Amino acid sequence: MVGAILGEKIRQTQRFDSENRRIPVTEIKAGPCFVVQIKKRKVQLGFGQKKEKNVKKPVLGHIKKAGLKIVPRFLKEVEAEGEEIKIGEEIRVGDIFKAGDFVDVIGVSKGKGFSGVVKRWGFAGGPRTHGQSDRERAPGSIGSTTTPGRVLKGKKMAGRAGGKKVTIKNLKVLAVDEGNNLLLVKGLVPGVRKGLLVIRKSKKIINKKEEEN
Numbered sequence: 001m002v003g004a005i006l007g008e009k010i011r012q013t014q015r016f017d018s019e020n021r022r023i024p025v026t027e028i029k030a031g032p033c034f035v036v037q038i039k040k041r042k043v044q045l046g047f048g049q050k051k052e053k054n055v056k057k058p059v060l061g062h063i064k065k066a067g068l069k070i071v072p073r074f075l076k077e078v079e080a081e082g083e084e085i086k087i088g089e090e091i092r093v094g095d096i097f098k099a100g101d102f103v104d105v106i107g108v109s110k111g112k113g114f115s116g117v118v119k120r121w122g123f124a125g126g127p128r129t130h131g132q133s134d135r136e137r138a139p140g141s142i143g144s145t146t147t148p149g150r151v152l153k154g155k156k157m158a159g160r161a162g163g164k165k166v167t168i169k170n171l172k173v174l175a176v177d178e179g180n181n182l183l184l185v186k187g188l189v190p191g192v193r194k195g196l197l198v199i200r201k202s203k204k205i206i207n208k209k210e211e212e213n
Helices: 057-065 117-121 208-212
Strands: 004-016 022-030 033-038 042-047 074-079 102-108 113-115 159-161 165-177 182-186 196-201
Touching (some): 004 074, 004 182
Antiparallel strands (some): 113 159
């Protein structure tokens, strides 16, 4: 059985529990997905739809070989167990998840462009007084004196922020709407609206205290 499904972020909203506490909620359109290819312990899923003219011929042949009538917008490999899966099979969100499950959501974070160290790494910056009018958001010293006499690799400096693969673990599934292919999870997930998300079952064992929250 497939242990994950592809989806896209719709919006961030909120709900209120029985004690009137506000809960941040992310609405995800999860599936339906189609099995395009089967490997040893992985399955390639197709999700979404786009025009055939915008797809390269090798990819189009790969999709038609699976017997799909639509051209998926996204193709992604996910983990699978067992041998019950067939090429061309449709996988829906209700087949994998139910309310109360815990999931990991994988996506690409929003790109923020070239950013300084205060925005990118959370640096405090220099003092605002004592004549340092131009050092408030500066990184400060980056060297290591004579030994080794160079800037070490991996030093936190200004650069392009965001646009990286991010995994948010152990989000609780609040509701599953099989009719509209919707998945509501507690908390926020990475990425822009209509961006690709991979939702998989959480591998961590959740203790009772976390379940209550």
